Amino acid sequence: xxxxxxxxxxxxxxxxxxxxxxxxxxxxxxxxxxxxxxxxxxxxxxxxxxxxxxxxxxxxxxxxxxxxxxxxxxxxxxxxxxxxxxxxxxxxxxxxxxxxxxxxxxxxxxxxxxxxxxxxxxxxxxxxxxxxxxxxxxxxxxxxxxxxxxxxxxxxxxxxxxxxxxxxxxxxxxxxxxxxxxxxxxxxx
Amino acid sequence: xxxxxxxxxxxxxxxxxxxxxxxxxxxxxxxxxxxxxxxxxxxxxxxxxxxxxxxxxxxxxxxxxxxxxxxxxxxxxxxxxxxxxxxxxxxxxxxxxxxxxxxxxxxxxxxxxxxxxxxxxxxxxxxxxxxxxxxxxxxxxxxxxxxxxxxxxxxxxxxxxxxxxxxxxxxxxxxxxxxxxxxx
Ligand code: HEM
Ligand code: HEM
Numbered sequence: 240x241x242x243x244x245x246x247x248x249x250x251x252x253x254x255x256x257x258x259x260x261x262x263x264x265x266x267x268x269x270x271x272x273x274x275x276x277x278x279x280x281x282x283x284x285x286x287x288x289x290x291x292x293x294x295x296x297x298x299x300x301x302x303x304x305x306x307x308x309x310x311x312x313x314x315x316x317x318x319x320x321x322x323x324x325x326x327x328x329x330x331x332x333x334x335x336x337x338x339x340x341x342x343x344x345x346x347x348x349x350x351x352x353x354x355x356x357x358x359x360x361x362x363x364x365x366x367x368x369x370x371x372x373x374x375x376x377x378x379x380x381x382x383x384x385x386x387x388x389x390x391x392x393x394x395x396x397x398x399x400x401x402x403x404x405x406x407x408x409x410x411x412x413x414x415x416x417x418x419x420x421x422x423x424x425x426x427x428x
Numbered sequence: 429x430x431x432x433x434x435x436x437x438x439x440x441x442x443x444x445x446x447x448x449x450x451x452x453x454x455x456x457x458x459x460x461x462x463x464x465x466x467x468x469x470x471x472x473x474x475x476x477x478x479x480x481x482x483x484x485x486x487x488x489x490x491x492x493x494x495x496x497x498x499x500x501x502x503x504x505x506x507x508x509x510x511x512x513x514x515x516x517x518x519x520x521x522x523x524x525x526x527x528x529x530x531x532x533x534x535x536x537x538x539x540x541x542x543x544x545x546x547x548x549x550x551x552x553x554x555x556x557x558x559x560x561x562x563x564x565x566x567x568x569x570x571x572x573x574x575x576x577x578x579x580x581x582x583x584x585x586x587x588x589x590x591x592x593x594x595x596x597x598x599x600x601x602x603x604x605x606x607x608x609x610x611x612x
Contacts, residue, residue: 279475280548408468
């Protein structure tokens with residue numbers, strides 16, 4: 240996406256938002272992106288330690304909400320350095336050629352109560368697909384906490400090719416979970 | 429005519445040889461998989477190793493429970509008392525290792541953040557939280573205990589063969605599944 244196209248909606252959004260309650264200052268240190276999958280039917284978990292998230296969410300105007308999350312794939316932490324190296328390699332993320340995964344929202348659905356669903360494009364390893372990620376929104380004092388997840392099928396994105404495409408060892412489903420903490424930015428009031 | 433041999437119960441004999449077989453399979457499996465580079469094959473082997481290890485633990489619990497009501501048959505009188513005591517002491521240590529080694533493996537798995545799912549079906553609770561340093565330490569403990577087991581089983585087998593071929597007594601026959609049983 241060209242920078243102009245990318246920044247335009249943000250600009251329009253910011254220009255039009257006179258709301259006091261728009262949460263758009265992500266607190267990276269308090270936010271996490273983790274994932275869960277099964278290996279030999281054993282539930283495993285890991286996380287990404289570097290990512291950037293930009294969101295704009297006003298619960299009263301949730302249909303105008305925006306989110307763009309970019310994950311540095313080389314920052315994967317599976318708990319095993321050998322696995323981290325393997326997963327950054329060609330058969331998995333091929334992180335040299337495709338260093339980042341992205342989620343860019345194009346809509347938010349209200350599910351009721353504090354539950355919403357983010358609709359967007361998820362791209363990784365040069366492949367892009369529509370995903371929908373249900374999430375909850377909680378306001379805790381001055382900050383908002385977004386908790387949600389979506390499940391992808393790794394083979395749809397050719398993650399884990401060759402010997403690793405055997406789904407009996409590492410399952411196809413990978414659940415990506417996000418926990419994003421954001422403050423409302425006073426400068427944009 | 430030689431006197432009838434008082435053997436171990438069929439249950440004890442079956443459990444002894446089944447355990448021995450599983451130990452003889454899973455020990456080299458442990459060493460082999462440890463040296464492999466990461467691959468689906470390695471992940472499979474590690475799982476199988478854990479399943480066999482947990483099976484050994486369960487068999488040992490069953491065996492010790494059975495043993496409460498079924499004392500081992502007396503050893504031949506020809507064996508000096510100190511040797512009988514030494515053999516018993518060795519057996520107790522072997523039993524202890526057959527319990528402690530699987531538990532050390534289970535603890536290691538928990539500490540490394542990989543729960544144990546027995547046979548891919550039953551998830552065992554994590555005994556400790558994820559802790560890399562502890563996991564590495566337990567890996568070392570698991571290894572040291574295993575090489576202790578290797579040494580003791582070596583002695584155990586050497587003693588059994590010595591009694592059978594050199595002393596020509598009935599020690600080994602008592603543990604063999606074939607041959608005439610006493611009375612029963
Ligand atoms: C009596 C049963 C067991 C025996 C005889 C046994 C034996 C061994 C041996 C010889 C090794 C290789 C050590 C080395 O060379 O570093 C090993 C590694 C290992 N064992 Fe066991 N084990 C048993 C039970 C278990 C159980 C129940 C578990 C887990 C639930 C387990 C988990 C592991 C793991 C994860 C390793 C690999 C460590 C690594 O390479 O990172 N073991 N075992
Ligand atoms: C990993 C392999 C093995 C383990 C862990 C093991 C363990 C044990 C244990 C715990 C006992 C004590 C039974 C009791 O009195 O409650 C025992 C008895 C015995 N085992 Fe093994 N064993 C192994 C392999 C072998 C092998 C290969 C042989 C034969 C060459 C053997 C021969 C015997 C004999 C003859 C007895 C009876 C000894 C006696 O009553 O004093 N074992 N074994």
